[in-house]
Amino acid sequence: MRGRCRSSLAKWLPSSASAAVLETSGHPQDCQPTLPAFPNREPDNREPQQAGLYKMSTIVSPRRNAEPNEEIEARLQAQIEPFDSFWEAPEDIEKGYSSFHKFYEHNYLQYIPRQKDARILVTSCGPGYFVNLLSKSGYTDVLGIDSDASKVRWAETKGLNCRVARAFTFLASNRQPFDVIFVEQEINHLTKEEVREFLELCRRNLGDSGILIVHSLNGANPITGAEALAQNFDHFYTLTEYSLRQLLESCGFGDVRVVPLNLYVFYSNPLNYVALSIHALTSLICSLYFRLYGKTNRIFSKKIAAICRRKD
Structure with missing residues (x-):
């Protein structure tokens, strides 16, 4: 750690019990009369701490080889859509509880341990879409955290166990290991330095053979791969099945399994089958093109998403 005290990595362990960490405030809008809505994405001319940006804080590195009481200043780079809040919900937030339930159930639920008392952390939980699925599936020890209080209030109205907290700060100070950590926001909102630090924090917060689930924009998709970088100012890179596995293995995880996230899971809609067929045909064509260039990519x-285990 010497020589890196001014790093932009988020080293989020408070230097004392009174260490100040700025709480991100919500930006309510008139989405529904009785519930707070997600922040809109219009330009915000308020002071940075009011606009939900990260303020410089004095904190201690959580690295094992760090000097005791070593203090640094750290600031996450994503400012428009901070990583530790959820930005993928539809305009109709209430409707999202149904649509995301189907999406998460199809793509993720099979990778969660069958033990209903498994201790599960959901970071960037937003209004609690994944927490809601786990709760309805019988899991009894689930915690969701999100830095935006307005989003967490939606979860609270559903009786979900969610609280306002920043991912780095929470993970750096937590002392009770989890069986599963599910990251509900794309890791592309972290810089390459930040994502490695975040994954290290996740690894330390997992019990023996604990499971980590993350997801990313797919750089191998010939249509959305490149566009994803230009479409969002806070997307710093894309990953492929190979580079996502490479990243996780380099951060101390094993048994890495990379899987496609299937968007076409709404089987009551006939158009779902049309879209699914087009996607299958497009993927086959892409696979053939990639092979012409000596590439073995199979996921388009x-x-x-990647499911992996802590490796000691």
Whole structure:
């Protein structure tokens, strides 16, 4: 750690019990009369701490080889859509509880341990879409955290166990290991330095053979791969099935499995089958083109997920 005290990595362990960490405030809008809505994405001319940007804080590195009481200043780079809040919900937030339930159930639920008392952390939980699925599936020890209080209030109205907290700060100070950590926001909102630090924090917060689930924009998709970088100012890179596995293995995880995230899971809609067929045909064509260039990519979905285990 010497020589890196001014790094932009988020080293989020408070230097004392009174260490100040700025709480991100919500930006309510008139989405529904009785519930707070997600922040809009219009330009915000308020002071940075009011606009939900990260303020410089004095904190201690959580690295094992760090000097005791070593203090640094750290600031996450994503400012428009901070990583530790959820930005993928539809305009109709209430409707999202149904649509995301189907999406998460199809793509993720099979990778969660069957033990209903498994201790599960959901970071960037937003209004609690994944927490809601786990709760309805019988899991009894689930915690969701999100830096935006307005989003967490939606979860609270559903009786979900969610609280306002920043991912780095929470993970750096937590002392009770989890069986599963599910990251509900794309890791592309972290810089390459930040994502490695975040994954290290996740690894330390998992019990023996604990499971980590993350997802990313898929750079191998010939249509959305490049566009994803230009479409969002806070997307710093894309990953492929190979580079996502490479990243996780380099951060101390094993048994890495990279899978496509299937968008076409709404089987009651006939158009779902049309879209699914087109995607299958497009993926086959892409696979053939990639092979012409000596590439072995097999996953061409818009997003990819990785399921892995802590490796001691």
